[in-house]
Amino acid sequence: MTDAEGAPELPADIDAVRDAPVDWYEADHRDFPWRRTEDPYEILVSEVMSQQTQLDRVVPAWGDFLDEWPTTAALAAADRADVVAFWSDHSLGYNNRAKYLHEAAGQVEDDHDGAFPEDPDGLSELMGVGPYTANAVASFAFDNGDAVVDTNVKRVLYRAFDVPDDDDAFERVASRLMPAGESRVWNNAIMELGGVACGKSPSCDEAGCPWREWCHAYQTGDFTAPDVPEQPSFEGSRRQFRGRIVRLLGERDVIGLDTLGHRIRVDYSPDGEHGREWLRGLLSDLADDGLVEVEGSGDETTVRLRG
Structure with a gap:
């Protein structure tokens, strides 16, 4: 959904969205x-x-x-x-x-x-x-600036919040996101995000990107951006989604099939193109590799890491 000026609406939990990259940056960043x-x-x-x-x-x-x-x-x-x-x-x-x-x-x-x-x-x-x-x-x-909008920041906003490739839209979204009076830490954080986690070939999980929970690109697997016209070979691949499954299962003892699907892909639909059949194919590969166990059928299917 977009606002009257054409920029997408930001998540309702905007304070959490703002805090996440700042906390991530302050915990660890490149020491220039x-x-x-x-x-x-x-x-x-x-x-x-x-x-x-x-x-x-x-x-x-x-x-x-x-x-x-x-x-x-x-x-x-x-x-x-x-x-x-x-x-x-x-x-x-x-x-x-x-x-x-x-x-x-x-x-x-x-x-x-x-x-x-x-x-x-x-x-x-x-x-x-x-x-x-x-x-x-x-x-x-x-600590007296506006929100920085450079090529890296545009890439982050385009992927994370599906901002259209329009300078005015980028400026509006960047300004809404930046906490008032915190330009020093905010601009450092979002530039670090673009430089470390969300480069042309992103490292979402490896860098612990703080916006994965809300990120449109992370949930859909589409990591194209204004300066990345072609999809990187890894992004959106079955290998990438298998990696997400393993990481998610590492955080839980057991998870239902559809819950897993929705957690790894925003456009997951049980009966859709990226639905149960697609997800079972990924899980079959992982089971063949000895990494996961799939139990039950239909709505009762559950998945866990193999001990």
Whole structure:
């Protein structure tokens, strides 16, 4: 079901939906060094470097850059040629970004007395700082941003809540989901979700994705997305659903056939294409492998892991 503006309705237990990725992120996440600082300059450097550059290359470059120019004052006073040479030597690409970063440091020093603007609008006035980067710095440095919507976040929302491939719809849903006044942890969490659990080839169970309970893609097996035009070979496969069955049975002593079907697939229907016959085929494979036991028939069928 969609709202009057074309975006899908979110689950009724919206507070649980909001809490889940934050709890997941706070329990464990990739330990990038810029996530351990709230210094807007250090965060800006990381955001500019991360544009179209692999993060494993950004980490050492970021540290070296800040060793060389630890403050906006130091960067503003540097020779621009040295900054561009650093950028090139570290294979960060698009040397204009180095020029813009140098210019932005001068603006902070000359126009803002060395203090960064704290909201996206003010940050957007800095040279080379577009809406996305401005919002990221406002969020991670000042906890004063809007919901981040990048390619990874779009992929997550498209899969999890069946959001149409429309920028306005993504913006509306992202804004509704973000808890008020919590842009720092929320944007970190949903970006981590897109980077770790919901990549182009998702790792839902392996990464313990916190939105599996509500996720449309997880329940249907359709993991296509705007930047994933072709279905990955594993996603939606019988092998994937067999894995889900084993994991679910590992959490329960015994489960009824139809209850199992509904838990692993949102479009499960006992008499439908993905119904009892389809599910029994998966269970037959697992039984042949010595993994499960199926007892009873019809409405009385139950399934358990083989001890």
